[in-house]
Amino acid sequence: MSQVQISPPSPPIQLELLYSISNTITQNLEWKKALDEISILVRKIFIFDNLVVYRLDSTRQVLEVVYARAAGRGRSAEADSTWGETVAYQVFQSQKTILTEPTSPSSPDRLERPFVLSIPLSVGDQTLGVIIFIRFGGPVFTPESVDLAEYISRQITHLVERQRIQDEYRDLEVQHQQSRLQQDFVSTISHELRNPLGFIKGYTTTLLRSDTEWDHNTQLEFLKIIDEETDHMQELIENLLDSARLQAGQLRFQFQLLRLDSVINDVILRTNLHHPELVFRLDFQQPPIPITADPVRLAQVIENLVGNAIKYAPDSDILITIRQKDSKSTILFSDHGPGIPEKYQPFIFDRFFRSPDTPTIHGSGLGLFICKHIIQAHHGEITVISTLGEGTTFQIVLPDQP
Amino acid sequence: MTRILAVDDERLYQHLLEVNLEKEGFEVITADNGLDALEMVSSQHPDLVIMDIMMPKMDGITTCERIRQFSNVPIIILTARGEEQDRVRGLNVGADDYVVKPFSATELVARVRAVLRRTSSSEQITQNRYFTHGNLKIDFARAEVWKDNKPVYLSATEYRLLIQFAHHIGQVITAEELLMAIWGPQYREDKEILWVSIARLRQKLEDNPHSPVHIVTRAGLGYLMPPIEKEHA
Numbered sequence: 001m002s003q004v005q006i007s008p009p010s011p012p013i014q015l016e017l018l019y020s021i022s023n024t025i026t027q028n029l030e031w032k033k034a035l036d037e038i039s040i041l042v043r044k045i046f047i048f049d050n051l052v053v054y055r056l057d058s059t060r061q062v063l064e065v066v067y068a069r070a071a072g073r074g075r076s077a078e079a080d081s082t083w084g085e086t087v088a089y090q091v092f093q094s095q096k097t098i099l100t101e102p103t104s105p106s107s108p109d110r111l112e113r114p115f116v117l118s119i120p121l122s123v124g125d126q127t128l129g130v131i132i133f134i135r136f137g138g139p140v141f142t143p144e145s146v147d148l149a150e151y152i153s154r155q156i157t158h159l160v161e162r163q164r165i166q167d168e169y170r171d172l173e174v175q176h177q178q179s180r181l182q183q184d185f186v187s188t189i190s191h192e193l194r195n196p197l198g199f200i201k202g203y204t205t206t207l208l209r210s211d212t213e214w215d216h217n218t219q220l221e222f223l224k225i226i227d228e229e230t231d232h233m234q235e236l237i238e239n240l241l242d243s244a245r246l247q248a249g250q251l252r253f254q255f256q257l258l259r260l261d262s263v264i265n266d267v268i269l270r271t272n273l274h275h276p277e278l279v280f281r282l283d284f285q286q287p288p289i290p291i292t293a294d295p296v297r298l299a300q301v302i303e304n305l306v307g308n309a310i311k312y313a314p315d316s317d318i319l320i321t322i323r324q325k326d327s328k329s330t331i332l333f334s335d336h337g338p339g340i341p342e343k344y345q346p347f348i349f350d351r352f353f354r355s356p357d358t359p360t361i362h363g364s365g366l367g368l369f370i371c372k373h374i375i376q377a378h379h380g381e382i383t384v385i386s387t388l389g390e391g392t393t394f395q396i397v398l399p400d401q402p
Numbered sequence: 403m404t405r406i407l408a409v410d411d412e413r414l415y416q417h418l419l420e421v422n423l424e425k426e427g428f429e430v431i432t433a434d435n436g437l438d439a440l441e442m443v444s445s446q447h448p449d450l451v452i453m454d455i456m457m458p459k460m461d462g463i464t465t466c467e468r469i470r471q472f473s474n475v476p477i478i479i480l481t482a483r484g485e486e487q488d489r490v491r492g493l494n495v496g497a498d499d500y501v502v503k504p505f506s507a508t509e510l511v512a513r514v515r516a517v518l519r520r521t522s523s524s525e526q527i528t529q530n531r532y533f534t535h536g537n538l539k540i541d542f543a544r545a546e547v548w549k550d551n552k553p554v555y556l557s558a559t560e561y562r563l564l565i566q567f568a569h570h571i572g573q574v575i576t577a578e579e580l581l582m583a584i585w586g587p588q589y590r591e592d593k594e595i596l597w598v599s600i601a602r603l604r605q606k607l608e609d610n611p612h613s614p615v616h617i618v619t620r621a622g623l624g625y626l627m628p629p630i631e632k633e634h635a
Contacts, residue, residue: 194482201504202418209507212425225414359458
């Protein structure tokens with residue numbers, strides 16, 4: 001491309017080009033692509049060799065190059081030429097357009113004779129960055145071309161500003177998501193802690209009513225409710241403490257040689273005390289090879305999965321399979337419950353996550369989060385496979401040695 | 403027999419209310435959400451409603467507000483400790499008293515007795531779930547409006563505007579009163595928003611919006627829903 005072929009543009013063409021630039025800005029969502037198009041359009045009416053856009057990195061208060069194009073003749077040579085780094089700061093600070101002329105006008109090398117036009121990118125009284133046009137060896141920027149460049153710069157400002165707002169919006173969205181999870185957690189936890197407390201208080205004071213007698217069976221019924229609700233609270237408090245210990249890196253593990261079948265059978269035995277109706281089907285290779293793990297923590301994981309199955313798949317039996325191969329043990333834990341919607345599956349191990357579809361089921365949003373960390377502390381892995389209407393399978397893979 | 407409607411999404415709270423109040427000789431019916439509670443208030447005519455605030459589907463505040471649009475049955479709300487705002491909101495929308503969870507059985511029974519004593523000495527429980535005005539019918543419990551037996555879909559603001567008139571049949575309501583009641587004090591002067599809303603409401607409700615019979619303008623005074631003459635009723 002040669003500068004010589006470009007004749008001075010007539011006003012109607014300029015208008016048309018400006019219109020195209022404006023269109024490019026409003027129609028392109030991707031700002032880099034828009035700048036590419038604009039720099040091509042601009043070159044038809046406005047000669048430049050190098051174009052640079054600097055943007056303020058608001059967190060560090062420094063100017064950052066966000067766009068640069070060398071469009072002149074000797075592209076590779078221009079790589080080492082000036083890009084207006086120093087003048088960019090002056091323009092940014094003064095918020096005024098600065099035109100710099102070559103310091104050694106007689107130099108035979110045109111790259112030594114840069115004409116630099118630096119324009120602040122401002123919205124209101126806020127400066128977002130600087131745009132720089134460079135012409136090596138001339139021609140000089142005329143007042144008309146400066147006006148034109150300033151107009152184009154204002155258009156580009158919108159692009160930069162839009163990009164900045166988009167970035168900020170994305171950051172805020174992430175923060176908002178996190179703070180919403182936390183708020184949900186606080187309200188879930190207060191609800192979950194208050195409920196059992198309210199039941200205990202309510203049924204105890206019912207028993208204590210001085211004006212009333214309750215028959216023996218009713219008394220037993222109330223006491224059973226109080227007992228169960230105490231367990232609920234206990235469980236919730238344990239989960240909260242474990243979660244806090246995980247956060248503080250203080251969850252301790254006591255690894256020892258154990259057999260997975262005995263850990264699981266133990267959990268089943270305890271579960272059936274409270275839930276005699278729950279059916280477990282077991283498929284173990286006999287007898288499993290002992291592995292090194294923390295029996296209390298592994299039991300906690302299994303208890304958690306059982307607890308979830310009772311809550312979310314109340315009428316389903318539970319199938320537990322153990323397979324061992326290549327110094328690895330795999331536990332499959334399956335129910336035939338309603339399943340977990342696919343859109344929630346990536347989040348079920350996240351801290352505080354609870355399915356929005358089942359607001360009436362109690363829980364803290366901590367159980368699976370703790371499970372995941374316990375399994376990870378064993379250098380194992382826990383994953384979920386679930387199909388709506390068919391059921392859910394949790395797969396735990398544990399190495400023989402953590 | 404005094405009939406009490408206990409509304410709570412927690413089965414154990416329902417049961418707790420039930421055993422304690424039945425022991426007092428009350429008949430207890432239960433619902434586990436606001437929507438069912440509304441239906442039961444209108445069909446079972448309870449003498450008192452005890453209702454939790456935190457409930458799925460429709461919370462206790464909204465339910466209370468809805469009940470008040472057609473019934474003066476005494477309502478006790480159950481709120482959690484520390485949620486003063488809920489308590490205030492509940493009382494503002496017409497609850498008669500509140501009990502804070504966790505509560506003792508004795509306190510609950512005492513509160514129920516006190517509210518019943520207070521309300522039975524004052525006035526009869528009345529309820530009018532349905533309101534008709536010519537070819538117009540409102541179901542307050544479901545917040546539904548019918549014209550010539552066909553459902554009319556109103557925005558929340560339009561509905562609130564309409565029930566302002568329905569609750570003040572034959573009374574002229576000034577623009578300022580309407581703006582204050584529906585949009586709030588900061589809209590007191592904003593007459594245009596009211597004009598547009600009234601016009602939209604007439605479009606939906608009137609056979610001829612230019613010659614309205616449901617919402618009539620009294621120039622210089624305000625608006626009213628005129629009483630329907632006997633022979634037209």
